[in-house]
Amino acid sequence: MVKAVNGQLVEEINRKAAAMRRNVIEMGYVAGDRGAHFGPALSSIEIVASLFFGVMKYDPGDPYLPDRDRFIQSKGHACLAYYAALIEAGFIPKDLMYTFKADNSFLSGHPSRNMKYGIEISSGSLGNGFAVACGMANAAKMKKENHRVYCLVGDGECNEGLVWEAVMNAAKNRLHNLIAIIDRNGVQLSGRTADIMDIDIEAGWNAFGWEVLVVEEGNNAAHLLDALIRMKDSRSGKPHVIIANTIKGKGISFMENSLSWHARPMNKEQYEHAIADLENG
């Protein structure tokens, strides 16, 4: 299914994804007792890497570049994945990563708008980022600008009524320049999504008039890239959503699919175990 021309690009995304995972673990470990949202960041690494290193246009030397593609991380608690990408993309100097969650740092536990470092919006209160992204896409459409708005949404986040209000509004306004990606890792804060609010997300977005694509292997960069390109090239005129079936805590054996690694501190032993997992691929 993946076009051969993308082979090299996929390799590059995978290299970046590996570096990002390492950044996530280093930053989360440095936070010490303050803890970090490891699971939510790790499930979304390939999604964020495919966006930043596969499809998005931007210039770290010119963060306000008018026709840059926008990335909105609505599930803001996964900020480590975002920061990790901004480091690899050259927006955030690498040495600053050790200030994650430190007093007076700008790298807070949820993104805080800071254009100098490429952070487009403040998020952390679930549901809001996605609705804001819809407004940004509508503005671009009105101004006849050609960039796209990409928005990362959690599957638990889709419990919020606000998400569905925005879904309806985006379809009504035919925001073809909007691509939402749902990180369907199947786990939210208190338990499995199937136990907390078992809804058919795919049917929901479809019913409200979005073009829907499911990526069965949501941690596979080749499949994600293919889906993103298809959505970019789509002529449906509808807003697009990619539902990526991911694994919460992906890449760290003791975090994968675990209910206890949503957010917590990581000790030295766990850190060493995590690094070993990353090094053994």
Added chain:
Amino acid sequence: MSHISQEKLQEWSKLGHRTVLGETLEMLAAENPRMCTVTADLTPTARLTGFKEKYPDRFFDVGIAEQNLIDFSAGLAIEGLLPFVVAMSGIVPMRCAEQMRSAVGYMNLNVKVIGIEAGVRFGPLGNTHYGMDDIAVARVIPNITVVCPSDPLQVHKAVRAAAEYEGPVYVRLTGGPGFPVLYPEDFDFQIGKAIEYRPGRDVAFITTGSLLAEAVEAADILAGKGISARVVDMHTVKPLDTDMLDTVFKQNKLIITVEEHSPIGGLGGAVAEYKAGFSDSPRQVMASLGDRFQKLGDHEFLLKENGLKAPELASLAEKSNG
């Protein structure tokens, strides 16, 4: 009330306010079959894991949906249940202020909302997670009583009192693990009745929530400098204990209101509103989180930044006392 042993108090002091909340809710459930809890995907954070296991039929998780959280609970209350909503104070009541007004307040329903980790307790999680406006939002809604307990035993008593009270109550929790026992013995806790924690002639600290601990320490510092500081535990911000305020207005020449909240609409605002009716009342200085978004930092760092630790409160009193 059920007796709370000294060992239990020590344990609560170590584990903090949320643990007290979780255990108290389980005690209430054992006593009252109508009592239930409602959460929006915060079971472990809200310390409801034990409740969910013991009383699965009286535990509701509406998913991450805070507006629904409140209206759903309003429905439970209309049908005679006693719902306790437990939520993050930075999201609830602000996110669902209109539901708190049009359903809970307007119909004067027996819904109890507990806002956890209020003020800047969530430290490094940042401004979306700070409860700097929750007292203001709850307090502006008619019929809603607002209670901010200080130490673990008072949390226990406040949650119990909320259960016994007929009508909507917002209970706000600040403070956390390793919190000092401020009330070592059983004491009389009544909603709306402030506690004179310590008498004093010169300045009067009027506090709400866990900052009582800092004010008491500040009073100690001031005592060493020959300044006599009264400390009032104004655990109920609405309705204010105006009898206590009348006494303070007569006897003290400086009031410092102390709260982990915006100066707008919280304890400081409430006291100032009442004080405005007097032509000769003492000067009031507000110690608060200020009218601004916060820097990033842990809880202690942010309290210090905002002048809410004991040494800063003492020097504020000294400076303003002149």
